[in-house]
Amino acid sequence: MRKISDATITRLSRYYRSLARLERKNQEMVSSKELAQTGGATSVQVRKDLSCFGQFGTRGLGYPVCQLKETIAHILGLHRTWNVALVGAGSLGAALISYKEFKRQGFHIVAVFDKDPAKVGKNKRGLIILDIKNLPEVSRELKIDMAIVAVPKTEAQSVVNLLVQAGFKVILNFAPVNLMAPPQVTIRNVNMAIELEALSYRLMAN
Amino acid sequence: MRKISDATITRLSRYYRSLARLERKNQEMVSSKELAQTGGATSVQVRKDLSCFGQFGTRGLGYPVCQLKETIAHILGLHRTWNVALVGAGSLGAALISYKEFKRQGFHIVAVFDKDPAKVGKNKRGLIILDIKNLPEVSRELKIDMAIVAVPKTEAQSVVNLLVQAGFKVILNFAPVNLMAPPQVTIRNVNMAIELEALSYRLMAN
DNA sequence: GTCTGTGAAGAGTTTCACAGCT
DNA sequence: AGCTGTGAAACTCTTCACAGAC
Numbered sequence: 316m317r318k319i320s321d322a323t324i325t326r327l328s329r330y331y332r333s334l335a336r337l338e339r340k341n342q343e344m345v346s347s348k349e350l351a352q353t354g355g356a357t358s359v360q361v362r363k364d365l366s367c368f369g370q371f372g373t374r375g376l377g378y379p380v381c382q383l384k385e386t387i388a389h390i391l392g393l394h395r396t397w398n399v400a401l402v403g404a405g406s407l408g409a410a411l412i413s414y415k416e417f418k419r420q421g422f423h424i425v426a427v428f429d430k431d432p433a434k435v436g437k438n439k440r441g442l443i444i445l446d447i448k449n450l451p452e453v454s455r456e457l458k459i460d461m462a463i464v465a466v467p468k469t470e471a472q473s474v475v476n477l478l479v480q481a482g483f484k485v486i487l488n489f490a491p492v493n494l495m496a497p498p499q500v501t502i503r504n505v506n507m508a509i510e511l512e513a514l515s516y517r518l519m520a521n
Numbered sequence: 522m523r524k525i526s527d528a529t530i531t532r533l534s535r536y537y538r539s540l541a542r543l544e545r546k547n548q549e550m551v552s553s554k555e556l557a558q559t560g561g562a563t564s565v566q567v568r569k570d571l572s573c574f575g576q577f578g579t580r581g582l583g584y585p586v587c588q589l590k591e592t593i594a595h596i597l598g599l600h601r602t603w604n605v606a607l608v609g610a611g612s613l614g615a616a617l618i619s620y621k622e623f624k625r626q627g628f629h630i631v632a633v634f635d636k637d638p639a640k641v642g643k644n645k646r647g648l649i650i651l652d653i654k655n656l657p658e659v660s661r662e663l664k665i666d667m668a669i670v671a672v673p674k675t676e677a678q679s680v681v682n683l684l685v686q687a688g689f690k691v692i693l694n695f696a697p698v699n700l701m702a703p704p705q706v707t708i709r710n711v712n713m714a715i716e717l718e719a720l721s722y723r724l725m726a727n
Numbered sequence: 728g729t730c731t732g733t734g735a736a737g738a739g740t741t742t743c744a745c746a747g748c749t
Numbered sequence: 750a751g752c753t754g755t756g757a758a759a760c761t762c763t764t765c766a767c768a769g770a771c
Contacts, residue, residue: 375771
């Protein structure tokens with residue numbers, strides 16, 4: 316299989332959401348054109364993206380909604396649940412614990428860590444905040460698959476170092492800072508400030 | 522000036538952060554190589570990105586830190602402050618109000634709106650939650666420049682419709698749904714679930 | 728006729744290679 | 750020597766065009 320681009324994976328996620336909605340409406344078949352409209356892409360793009368993984372449609376008819384949804388779920392790993400560790404029990408952390416879409420897609424935040432002794436032991440949206448010192452052992456015991464970093468930017472690199480040492484392979488980082496990690500570790504960044512800056516550029520440009 | 526890619530703008534934001542750090546360290550000059558390392562790019566990329574806007578360096582010496590930082594600030598619109606409306610006073614909204622990096626870069630959330638009568642009038646991190654019905658007039662009065670949507674996905678499209686009608690030109694959306702808007706309105710999406718899905722794909726793939 | 732699947736063309740982005748300045 | 754600035758090459762991603770199936 317040839318290398319799949321990040322853009323393709325992102326679009327698959329969107330197609331998956333569209334398919335879920337069509338499934339709820341009991342629609343059986345969907346054309347690439349229809350899927351494109353709701354997913355914000357073009358019909359060719361949809362077909363090209365899907366063709367990376369196989370042939371799922373029927374010419375003249377389109378794609379079977381349920382089946383395609385299941386297929387994408389398997390590609391993206393949404394057919395199972397993932398255990399997620401959250402580091403940082405601030406207000407962003409709280410928002411992430413309550414974020415419905417995570418649970419909906421099978422991402423379960425099963426442990427929250429913080430380094431602040433004043434927070435450790437407290438209950439945060441149903442989870443007891445754990446001391447970050449215990450992260451390696453707890454991650455092993457609870458079979459945690461991925462980590463979310465939601466700490467201030469000054470702390471982010473040291474948290475990542477700890478996560479790497481504990482064996483984490485994928486990390487979602489919310490701190491607005493560029494983080495270093497060995498190549499076998501994938502870090503994805505959500506930098507909300509950069510998003511606003513891109514918008515402010517837009518307002519400047521015209 | 523030729524069209525500037527989104528990727529370039531995003532990288533400028535990162536260079537800006539690196540420059541701010543170098544400035545705090547009182548470093549006067551920086552080479553494209555050094556800027557690249559801290560900003561997660563290559564040195565040619567840095568030079569190419571900057572060359573879109575002019576010639577800011579000196580051959581043999583590099584770029585003047587403060588001056589380049591100011592230049593990028595002007596390009597991105599960070600030399601001024603922007604008034605931001607937040608729609609959705611849930612826990613994500615609360616996290617965004619408290620998010621330091623916004624203030625740091627001059628993005629001031631000056632009003633929070635919600636449609637829930639039980640929330641309207643309450644204080645949220647120092648801001649009184651306003652009724653979303655009053656969004657158009659308040660936006661005008663407070664000269665609000667941009668909007669952040671942090672409502673459940675079922676509400677997002679109607680909120681965007683309202684924002685478009687109120688004359689907003691740029692919107693940052695956190696709801697995990699594809700939104701429709703006229704072409705003159707720029708919507709940027711932060712979909713945290715899709716980020717995790719890309720990571721779960723990574724874990725599946727190897 | 729409708730719609731998928733895909734090689735080829737096109738557009739856009741990144742990297743290379745090197746001229747030119749300090 | 751060290752570093753910027755940039756046309757050209759290489760690469761990647763998207764769109765076109767159309768063959769093939771229903």
